Amino acid sequence: MTTLTPARALVLLWSGITCLVVVAGGVLGALLGGWTASVLAGLSAGAVCLTGSVFVRRRVMTRFAVAEQEAMARGYAEGLSHGLLAVVAQYEAAVFPMSAGGVTAEERLARRGAAYRIAAEAALPTPVRVAAAAALAALDEADPRRSRDAIGRLFSAVNPGTGGSAE
Known part of the structure; x- marks a missing residue:
């Protein structure tokens, strides 16, 4: 058919x-x-x-x-936003590993680079880009509380209909 x-x-x-x-x-x-x-x-x-x-x-x-x-542009931006959220979560796992020495310095730098590359994409919506910048800055400073709050705001920016944080 x-x-x-x-x-x-x-x-x-x-x-x-x-x-x-x-x-x-x-x-x-x-x-x-x-x-x-x-x-x-x-x-x-x-x-x-x-x-x-x-x-x-x-x-x-x-x-x-x-x-x-227009639909393709919206879909691309939404997929890119979700990909950014996943890469930032991976960078967070590299900054705050579950065990001491669980992540090498090279792996942490690689995850940081991937997160920054996706966060720099022009197709990202502005609220997601701003929230990602705050989350990456907090992760770079290795501040657990500030990082958790910033990633929660990034989650809310990527998923505006949820009304909550990732916790």
């Missing part, structure tokens, strides 16, 4: 509408003037409907394209 894209859906919709308009024109023509008027009314109504569909299709497809681009 063929995938139902917006363009295909629009063609199917206008095909159905055109068929209905042809039938309605034919019925109206038959009621008003017989078979000849029925055929002429049906064909002319169908031609007008097809002409209108050409003009409408161009406008609708432009709107579909704009809406698709």
